Amino acid sequence: MYCQQQFKEYYEEIKISDEKAGLREKRTILLDALSAGLSEEVPTWTHFNQGSYAMGTGVMPLDGNYDIDVGIVFDMDSTEYTALEIKKEVFFALNKGNRSVEIKYPCVRVNYMKGSEVDFHVDLAIYCKEDNDYYIAKGKTNSDEDKILWEDSAPKELIDWVYERFSGDDRKQFLRVISYLKRWRDLKLGHSNLPSIALTVFAGEYFVPNHDVFNDNKPRDLLALKDLAEMMKNKLDWGMFDIHLPVSPFTSLVAKLTELQKENLQDKLECLISVLNEAQSETDTHKACKKLAKQFGDEFPVPEAEAAKSNTPRSVTVTGSSA
Template sequence: MAYAQSQFESFHNTILFGYDSSKELRERRDTLLNDLKNNISGDAPAYQTFYQGSYALDTGIRPLDGNPDMDIGIIFDCSPEDYADPLKLKKFVHDALERHNRSVTIRRPCVTVTYYKDGVATHHIDMAVYSVNANDQTNIAWCRSTTPLADREWVVSEARELSDAINDRFEGDDRNQFRRVVRALKRWRDQHIGHKNTPSIGLTVAAYKWFSPRYDAMDGKPRDLVAIRDLVDQMLAYWGLRLNVHLPVAPHSDLFERMSDKQMEDLKGRLVALRDSLNEAAKQPDTHEACKILSKQFGEDFPVPAKVDTTKQTSAGVSVSGRSA
């Protein structure tokens, strides 16, 4: 059997986006936070910032369009009742960050700062605005600049608690494999899903719910192919009329709720094809042939070694086991 573990790890190293190793994005982040501190209106409440999304989870990948992002939360020291119109706080952020060398846009979930080179977006940073309610829950400011006043709202959103829950789910080698599997699924999505209604956080939370680490029972080495296959099997096993993946923290919403029935049907078909390809690859006696199959699912960044360098067959009877987190 060809598990192609070294190729999975090489693939992971190619697609991962480590924000702290990206000098340009790191410098942009520091500049924005300094601009916010130095330029925000004196009428704005005090605030603190935190990292969220793939930055906080260490599951970022290099996007196919070359426009990486970072997510930052800004928690103002106020309650939703203090600012019944959440747009006021978002405008404080917008006005503090507006500069000639970048665009600043108030979107429904965040304030987005985009940088360009020769008219092409190179990267962007999303800054979500929060307040804290009487139950000590963070509420996100949910509105665009064009949203009618009656439709502007505060929505419970426990972003920090979500990051903590996912980061604490696994430890050590199990956590490393979890992150490799999540990154592989996110790249698979980018390759095969042509819409944004299958969000990467949905795949990440699906892995939080159903991922189990997998290792070779003989030598203890990780088996990412089997871990991905088993995760996809679990996603399909829990499929009812649709796949429902709920946040483990408030507001406990279904992360795939925006998907139409047609999109959901397409996702299921593509997951079945992924599972079948993983099974087919594992049966190959030659790693070269296995990787040809896998590269069709994960894209050209998945390495296909020369045929003469492969043909390492796993001994008969070797099983794959999991470890508890």
């Protein structure tokens, strides 16, 4: 069983969308607050969406604290403010109301609170632009001086790189498979050393679309996901698992993965591949989906068993006379 209908329903359940999370409105409110809160001395700025939200690969987090990534580009060169100075300007402009703001090393994070809990957060990546080159502000309040810097970056090129990997139905399947893999990672790994961008870039390099050319070209997400998972496990088995940004600064995206975490990832992938094979071989959709749900969580739909359907009492219309 390919369980394609169930995979698509699962995708609709786990993906982040403007409609589901009200992201567009929340982003607009924050940007308006930033515009009102910055002093007149601070250079003008523009913004753009970035991260999984811009790429269409965002999934609802297990704890409900979803995030929005926004790039803020100041019209200045890197000599006008240090990376930390401009981040502090953003911090003071936004640190009020029901927002809790913190300066993280790669961004300024704005937490929106619901009672004492974080409801959602917005990560503002702060850039300056010199000619056509972007530089991102790195550093936080207690960083050593040599760690406070403007780092070469290419955020829009990364978005374009992901977008241009595939087109049409292939792109739709590509984005769905990345989302399945990200939710599986959240459920099975229990650490953040395999970041979402690493999974996205790996898929961009090795994903192969899978459609049934003999059956109206219907997508086979299960097979496309299995092929990608097998490639990842092979890379780990061969000691060749290293994912780099495909744009400047070309850094490793899995540098924090320990050897023990790599071994655990191998084991988890082996289990995932085994379950995908079992589901593919299963002739009963209910049984196949029950197996898949153990890998992908309670949101993965499991249709009613055929036996249960056949045992459901039906209304009976009696005609003629009884004996």
